[in-house]
Structures are given as C-alpha cells and as structure tokens.
Amino acid sequence: MTTTDQMLAEAWDLSPAVALRPEPFGAMAYHFGNRKLTFLKRMQLVDVVRGLAAHPDVRSTLQSVGVAEAQWPGYVAALQGLAATDMIRPRATDQARSVQEGAA
Amino acid sequence: MTILETRPVVARPEGGSLIEQFELGLDAPICLTWELTYACNLECAHCLSSSGRRDPRELSTEQCKAVIDELQRMQVFYVNIGGGEPTIRPDFWELLDYAVSHDVGVKFSTNGVRLNPERARFLASTDYVDVQISLDGATPEVNDYVRGPGSFDTAITALANLQDAGFKDAKISVVCTRQNIGQLDEFKAIADQYGATLRLTRLRPSGRGADVWDELHPLPEQQRELYDWLVANGENVLTGDSFFHLSAFGVADGGSALPGLNLCGAGRVVCLIDPIGDVYACPFAIHDNFLAGNVLADGGFETVWQRSELFTELRSPQTSGACTSCAFFDACRGGCMAAKFFTGLPLDGPDPECVRGFGEDALASGDRVLPPQGKDHSKANPTRNQPVMLTLSRRDDALAVQATKPPVSACAENPLAGFTL
Numbered sequence: 001m002t003t004t005d006q007m008l009a010e011a012w013d014l015s016p017a018v019a020l021r022p023e024p025f026g027a028m029a030y031h032f033g034n035r036k037l038t039f040l041k042r043m044q045l046v047d048v049v050r051g052l053a054a055h056p057d058v059r060s061t062l063q064s065v066g067v068a069e070a071q072w073p074g075y076v077a078a079l080q081g082l083a084a085t086d087m088i089r090p091r092a093t094d095q096a097r098s099v100q101e102g103a104a
Numbered sequence: 105m106t107i108l109e110t111r112p113v114v115a116r117p118e119g120g121s122l123i124e125q126f127e128l129g130l131d132a133p134i135c136l137t138w139e140l141t142y143a144c145n146l147e148c149a150h151c152l153s154s155s156g157r158r159d160p161r162e163l164s165t166e167q168c169k170a171v172i173d174e175l176q177r178m179q180v181f182y183v184n185i186g187g188g189e190p191t192i193r194p195d196f197w198e199l200l201d202y203a204v205s206h207d208v209g210v211k212f213s214t215n216g217v218r219l220n221p222e223r224a225r226f227l228a229s230t231d232y233v234d235v236q237i238s239l240d241g242a243t244p245e246v247n248d249y250v251r252g253p254g255s256f257d258t259a260i261t262a263l264a265n266l267q268d269a270g271f272k273d274a275k276i277s278v279v280c281t282r283q284n285i286g287q288l289d290e291f292k293a294i295a296d297q298y299g300a301t302l303r304l305t306r307l308r309p310s311g312r313g314a315d316v317w318d319e320l321h322p323l324p325e326q327q328r329e330l331y332d333w334l335v336a337n338g339e340n341v342l343t344g345d346s347f348f349h350l351s352a353f354g355v356a357d358g359g360s361a362l363p364g365l366n367l368c369g370a371g372r373v374v375c376l377i378d379p380i381g382d383v384y385a386c387p388f389a390i391h392d393n394f395l396a397g398n399v400l401a402d403g404g405f406e407t408v409w410q411r412s413e414l415f416t417e418l419r420s421p422q423t424s425g426a427c428t429s430c431a432f433f434d435a436c437r438g439g440c441m442a443a444k445f446f447t448g449l450p451l452d453g454p455d456p457e458c459v460r461g462f463g464e465d466a467l468a469s470g471d472r473v474l475p476p477q478g479k480d481h482s483k484a485n486p487t488r489n490q491p492v493m494l495t496l497s498r499r500d501d502a503l504a505v506q507a508t509k510p511p512v513s514a515c516a517e518n519p520l521a522g523f524t525l
C-alpha cells in the first residue's frame with residue numbers, strides 16, 4: 001500500500017488545539033499549542049478538514065465533499081502536511097483499535 | 105477615515121499564491137500590534153511611535169477589554185502588545201490575563217523596567233504569553249547611546265530574571281543600526297546565554313526615527329553584511345517582515361528570497377491599534393495618511409478592518425513605478441511603504457534602502473518633500489533618561505540657534521567680554 005492509500009483508509013480529525021478561521025480564499029488554521037499558522041488555500045480543502053470527524057475515513061470524506069479522484073493524491077499530500085504540524089490527528093476508531101491490538 | 109457602507113467584495117484567484125491572497129487582504133489581521141500607552145520611562149532616540157507622555161484619551165480598562173472581546177470574535181489568535189512601555193499601565197497584568205483567557209495570545213514588548221523576579225515568576229507560570237525585550241546594542245555603550253543611560257542593564261536584568269524564573273524562550277528584539285550591525289554575533293551570544301531567541305528588525309524612519317535615521321540606518325555595505333549574516337544564522341533568528349527589501353541580494357546570487365513574509369502587509373495582513381483606539385495601516389505608519397478609523401468612533405475594530413476606505417485602497421492593485429521592471433521585484437516588491445513615506449520618497453518607487461542603490465539616488469536627488477511629523481507624544485522636557493545621542497544633537501541645536509541670533513549683550517557671548525585686564 002502506498003502512503004496515499006494508507007491515509008485514505010484512516011480516520012482523522014481536526015486537532016483539539018486547532019481553530020479554523022474562515023478567509024475569503026479558504027481558511028487559516030491556528031494551533032494554540034505549538035502556535036503554528038497554516039493557510040488552507042482552497043474552499044474544498046477546508047470542507048475536507050472540517051468533514052474528517054464525521055466520516056469513517058479520508059476516502060469517504062473526500063467523496064462526500066466531491067473531490068475528483070484524480071485530485072486525491074494532492075489532497076492527501078495537503079493533509080499529510082497538516083498532520084506534520086499536528087493540525088489534524090489520527091482518530092482512534094474501534095476498528096483501528098482492534099487492528100492495532102491484533103497486530104500487537 | 106471614511107468607513108464604507110458595505111464591505112467591498114474582491115474577486116479572488118482560486119488557488120492563487122498566498123502572497124497574492126494576502127495582497128487582497130484577510131478577514132482579520134495576522135500581525136496585529138496594539139500599543140497600550142504612549143507613556144514610557146525611556147526616551148529612545150529612534151522611537152517609532154514618538155512615545156513619552158500618556159495620552160489623556162487612552163482607552164480605559166473596560167474599553168480595552170471590549171477590544172479583546174472583539175478580537176476573540178474575529179479569531180485574532182494573538183496580538184503584539186507594545187507602547188510606549190506597556191507594563192507601566194497599572195492594568196497591564198489584568199489585561200494580559202484577560203486576553204489570554206479569551207483565546208488571544210499575547211507577545212508583549214518591553215524595555216524590561218517592570219520585569220522583577222516576582223513578575224518573571226508570574227510570566228513563567230502562564231502559557232501563551234511571549235515576552236520581547238528591546239536591546240539595541242550588545243554593549244552598554246552602543247545600546248545606551250540610543251536607548252538612554254542604564255537601559256542596557258535594565259534589559260539584561262529582566263532577561264536574567266526571566267531565566268531564573270524558568271521562563272522559556274524570551275525574545276530579544278534588536279533594531280539593526282549602523283552602530284550595532286558589527287555586533288550580531290555578540291547579540292546571538294547574549295541570546296544563547298539567557299536561553300532567548302534573537303529577533304532582528306529593521307530601523308524605519310518612523311516617529312522619532314525620522315530625526316535620527318540618517319545617522320543610524322545601516323550603510324549599503326552593512327546591508328550586505330546583515331544579509332549574509334542572516335543567511336548563515338537565520339534559522340534560529342526571527343525577522344518578521346523586516347528585511348524582504350534585502351531579498352534581492354539572494355536573487356542576485358542565484359538563490360531565493362529570505363524566508364518570511366515577503367510583502368508589505370500594511371492594511372492587508374498587518375495593522376496597528378494605538379492607545380486611543382486609532383487604527384493605522386502599520387505600527388510604523390502613525391500618520392494621518394495611514395489612519396483608517398477609530399475603534400470607538402467608527403463602529404469597532406472589525407468594521408474599520410473590513411470596511412475602511414484606506415484599507416480597501418491598500419488591498420487594491422498598486423502601481424510600483426520604476427520597481428515594476430526590476431529583476432528583483434518578485435522578492436522585494438519595492439520595499440517598505442513607511443520607509444518611503446517618511447523619507448519623502450514616492451510610494452510607487454524604490455525603497456530608500458533599495459539594494460540596487462536607487463533609493464540612495466532618489467534621496468540624493470534632493471527633490472523629495474519630507475512629510476510633516478506624525479503624532480508626537482515625546483516628553484516636552486528631557487529627563488535624566490535621555491539618550492546620549494540626543495544630548496549631543498540638542499547641544500548642537502543650541503549652538504546653531506546662538507550662532508544665527510545676534511548676542512543680546514557682549515556678556516551673553518563670553519563672560520569675559522568687555523573686561524580689560
């Protein structure tokens with residue numbers, strides 16, 4: 001599995017320390033813990049980030065927002081960038097937990 | 105100071121670069137400075153806000169809290185608090201607490217005068233507060249020359265108090281001048297010694313800085329020295345938007361612009377709220393030409409930010425005159441609006457410190473008109489805190505005045521005149 005496929009199958013969430021401020025072109029994300037600022041330059045990316053919590057995985061989030069499949073790698077790369085500064089976090093789901101426990 | 109009826113709608117390029125988006129403005133600033141008072145214990149020669157005396161119209165504690173409430177609503181996540189000397193406001197610590205507990209983080213700038221061990225311990229116990237100590241020389245001689253006698257020791261004592269209290273990562277803020285560019289390594293050593301981070305900023309000819317800019321601003325070869333130092337040490341040094349006018353050096357070397365905000369953010373992503381609630385395009389532009397409105401008189405900060413005529417204009421496409429055809433324009437974008445304005449240069453032309461020398465040429469050409477002083481809150485009479493630099497220049501003035509006026513009597517010129525021995 002490529003890292004893109006992996007992330008598509010994972011459950012993610014906005015980090016609890018992060019606030020999103022709407023901007024005319026997208027949003028500004030601010031992390032109260034590490035005080036990092038990030039700009040989301042597309043409305044659809046903002047919808048994806050906001051939608052993460054309500055969907056079982058990244059793939060279904062992208063589908064619900066209507067991101068064309070050809071663009072998924074770009075969106076996943078953007079999400080990975082956000083993950084690197086803790087703007088979004090992996091969400092522990094029952095399924096993910098049982099997979100982890102099974103592996104352990 | 106006109107507020108538009110409705111908020112102007114600007115078409116946005118979908119997926120345009122961040123710089124392009126910033127030029128068109130944001131819903132709320134990302135670099136907001138709030139000067140809480142014009143009062144100051146010091147009289148720095150180059151004070152950007154011509155501070156000294158408290159303005160009687162200064163916002164009250166309640167009015168300040170209302171501003172903080174509004175910043176929270178607008179999701180302005182942090183604010184740079186300055187002055188004057190903000191810590192001499194009796195309600196300073198109360199306002200600090202109020203801001204932090206309303207999701208508005210604070211970085212405040214101080215000369216250190218109130219940072220005794222007890223305050224330092226309090227600060228160490230808070231999250232979300234950053235402290236920035238001003239130091240404009242790595243030795244007392246260089247620092248006190250512009251900031252006044254004893255100010256070096258005050259700053260170092262404050263840094264030591266913060267470190268002893270366990271406060272992590274204070275900032276040391278240095279305005280780069282002709283006198284201290286040679287001390288950059290020493291500044292870094294001081295920062296390392298106190299577990300602090302160095303922050304270098306550009307001297308702008310704003311406020312009292314206009315009077316001393318000719319003597320203090322770095323020489324062209326020093327600009328290069330500064331640039332090279334930043335490239336070598338920049339990773340651990342903060343600069344904000346200070347030196348993007350030097351980015352052209354990097355482009356000329358085949359590299360890229362300096363990291364950071366490479367554009368003039370005035371009125372677009374940057375602004376200033378002054379002690380009486382006036383909103384200016386930038387902390388370095390306290391002048392009627394850059395006054396957008398007032399938080400009390402014009403319906404609050406959000407209204408001024410989103411609907412003032414001035415900010416709308418600053419967010420519309422600008423002409424850049426001679427700079428447009430410059431090969432370095434993408435990196436430098438014509439430099440700093442305030443630096444141009446206060447040296448009397450046209451806003452749509454090169455920066456006075458343009459690395460290609462066009463600014464110097466323009467300054468030398470002599471056909472510039474200096475704008476009248478902006479708002480001045482300097483102390484009427486100098487105190488013992490007056491920096492050496494000003495005592496020298498004041499004496500010069502006094503001599504000049506005497507020379508042009510005929511002496512009242514022979515005695516006024518020389519106490520021994522008229523005596524024949």
Ligand code: SF4
Binds near residue numbers: 443
């Ligand atoms: S006027 Fe100068 S200091 Fe102010 S935002 Fe523009 S470049 Fe920065």
Ligand code: SF4
Binds near residue numbers: 352433439454
């Ligand atoms: S000519 Fe203008 S754009 Fe070019 S380096 Fe000078 S100030 Fe910058």
